[in-house]
Amino acid sequence: MSTTDLTSPTPPATTPPDAVGSDRWYLSSAPIVRALVHLCVPMAAAMIVGAVYNVVNAGVVGSLHDNTLLAAVTLGTPVLGLVMAVGGVFGVGGGALVARLLGAAENDPAEATKIRHVSSFALWGSVVAGAVLGVAGLLLLQPLVTLLGADAATAAATSTYVAVMLAFVPVLAAAFCLEQLVRAEGASRQVMSALIGSTVANLALDLVFVLVLHWGVAGVALATGLSNLAVVAWFAAWLTRHSAHMSLAPRWFTLSPAVLRPVLGVGVGELLQASFLIVTSLVLNNLAAAYGDGPLAAMGVAVRIAQVPEFLLMGVTLGVLPLLAYAYGKGDRGRLAAALRVSALTVGGVGLFFAVAVFLVRDQVVTAFVADPAVLTIGATILTAQLVAMVANGFAGLLTSLFQATGRSVPAVVMSVSQGVLFVPVVLLGNLWFGLPGIVWALTVTEVVVCLVGVGLLVATRGAIERGLAEGSPARAEEALEHAEP
16 A cells, blocks of 8 residues: 655656546546546446346345245345445545545645545544444344344344354445545546456355355355455555555544544444434334235345346436535536536436336346245335335435535435434334335335435525635635534
8 A cells, every 4th residue: 555655746647647538537627428427337337237236146045945045135234234334434424525635636736635644544444443343243143133123034044144244344344435435536437347346256256155055145245245355455456556645554544633524524424324224124124024024025126126226326426426526626616516417317317217117027027036926016016116216315315425525514414314214203104004015115205205305405505515616725625624514
């Protein structure tokens, strides 16, 4: 890892960092549509491959014809979400701050000298936090499994899956954090290559561990951990060789408020969101389990299928974040507005197209993974509800990216926690009033409301964002560093 002192002259590069066609050029001055294609298409491709993997992975586990194993993976999913959120606390917050500082550096090059501290803090903070979480989870494994909703039939398989995942928590958190840091450089193609390569390796290991070695859900978790270890090595090597400003060396680690506050101020929303998602998943799993293993297995299959178009939209909303942050840090109001407008049109168009397409073939798709007629029926219904929720979630995700990119920590946190806060009463009332259909459609109702909350927050914070754009670049960067307020 690089230990170059960034206060000294940067070694000469083969091409200027902002040369036409370079990653920095796409952030700084490329036409908006071209910039979005560069940033979002590779991200969307990687997310789609990951979603397809989830579907194929469900098929691999489903090929064992044991609903207990499929239910165990579904029950353990919240743990993986929490781990990614730990990496997101440092990665999303750190990546957004890095992109803002890169934009500010166009007017004041001294701003770039802070980036090495941000990147080191983000990486090692995620590793340490991941290690603490992993150890705590292993020490409390049995209560955790019970809390996840496992019953006597699924407890053993769920314990095995969760235990292996917890052992890899520092690796998983670091992988997600480094992904965000590389994306902050505008290097979306490199992120795509790493994620697709990891997905292919994960699938190959799944086939070996599950179908050849017969390790069951332990093999699924081990494959995930090992493939993410390769991702960490890939991203660390790329940043060391290609980043002019980042350093992953521990000696640049700092707990300075100028780094700590903006990174955690934005990133903590990821952790709160995951925490609420765990609560909602626990409530959902326990409510659905009361209707038998069939609905729970159908839910796992339907969610994985819906993730294909949903991850495509996430590729857009995540891919545009560095562009929004860079434009804000630079003070380019026109570029920020144009990027937001084109992204919104893309989310709306793509979301509706795929929602309709998948809806039309939902029965055939679900049939490919389950043969039980009862599971097939409820699976198709759940998939329909997921597709409607996907469109609203796409717009909510775009608004969240805007708040994160501009350092609006309070709106970002509100967006992150509102789903969890709203979902619990909605699903409880839905179950009370409508039974299983009420559970199925609870997420759809919640996502629509969250999207409307995001629109209200945008109206409320628009003036603050405009004032930030009107200030000088260094002052704006310091505002993001010191205040991070709505």
